[in-house]
Amino acid sequence: MEPWELRRAIEAGRATASELGLQVNDVVVIHNSDRVALRLVPCDVLARVAPSGHLADSAFEVKVAHHLADVDAPVAELDPRVEPRVYVRDAFAISLWTYYEPVGSEIAPADYADVFLRHHAALRQIDLDAPHFTDRVAVALREVNDREQSPELPDSVRELLSDTLSGLSAAISIDKARDQLLHGEPHPGNLLNTRRGPLFIDLATCCRGPIEFDLAHAPEEVGKHYADADHDLMHRCRALNWAMFSAWRWRRHDQMPDRDRWRAEGLNQVHAALARCGLG
Incomplete structure (x- = not known):
């Protein structure tokens, strides 16, 4: 603000x-x-x-x-x-x-994966009407394709983000058999290390999709400790997540601090993630 x-x-x-x-x-x-x-x-x-x-x-x-x-x-x-x-x-x-007083120690990848497993298990126990992750992708895609909403977005970057958002969203959502309720944005900034143990915050992003969509927000090492995760799908989800992150940074009314730096970092991460899954 x-x-x-x-x-x-x-x-x-x-x-x-x-x-x-x-x-x-x-x-x-x-x-x-x-x-x-x-x-x-x-x-x-x-x-x-x-x-x-x-x-x-x-x-x-x-x-x-x-x-x-x-x-x-x-x-x-x-x-x-x-x-x-x-x-x-x-x-x-x-x-x-x-309010939870944070403790100083960093959350180890195995502990991060464990809290994911417990959170996903809890989410499977509740009945909640939540959007599909593709609904959120569609919002980002509209921002990218609307020049009035993203007037500073260069044409080459607009094309990259549009193709990435539309193509990966369609590919990831083909098989909905693995879909369940998810946190939606469980990146390290949304996982607090407290005296009660790690706790997720920012629950407004709850949506439906494969668990790999959640795992792709965490450091890569975390996914190695999550049983039965599809690592190829995780890589595609990571590229999609970075494309959405980048789309938000080019919105005309985006208020994220240090936005120019994050615009550049977001695009670097999109390119790296696409290369990782053979789509660069």
Whole structure:
């Protein structure tokens, strides 16, 4: 968010928690992008604040959290001291979560794979209407193909991303027999190492697809510890994921910090991933 919008988001998060009886003396910005994560102290709440245009996504995330709490999934939980729902204030959608103090050690690949296995098993136990991963690819493809939405995207890059998104999405989705509920974006930034063990966060990306789509977000070593993973499919999913990541960075209204660097890095990763699966 831009500084002026971030200030409003912080105040919306602070005021919402205070009116619910939680003590807020200070606010620490944990993450700032199209939506922000705020640590409210001393009540130790993690407030996720998004523009009201993201209300449906925030509500879906809360719904996913409800379902997964019932099956003891390794995910961050909503704060138990307040009603578990999305609050709307000053054109922002706000949800309140338990804050987990991160521990310093890096999550080993075998432990990362183990939490994947437990999370995927939990997801198989719940009944939830979620989009297919190809729906998300279709959104990225529309952004790439619409010059008004991605005016700075060079023609050669536009063609590369369009071909990669459409071609790999179609190839990966041919066989839906392996599809199940997934996290959707379980990259290292969305897996916290806590005293309770590793916990997934950012549940709004939950979708359906093959488990390799999830595994492709993690470091490559993780997939080697996940039983029965299709490594060729994982490589194709990794190329597709990087193509989607790159598509978002070229959106006219993208607010990711250091966007120019990530534009270049995303394209480098697309080329490397395509070469890895013989499509370069």
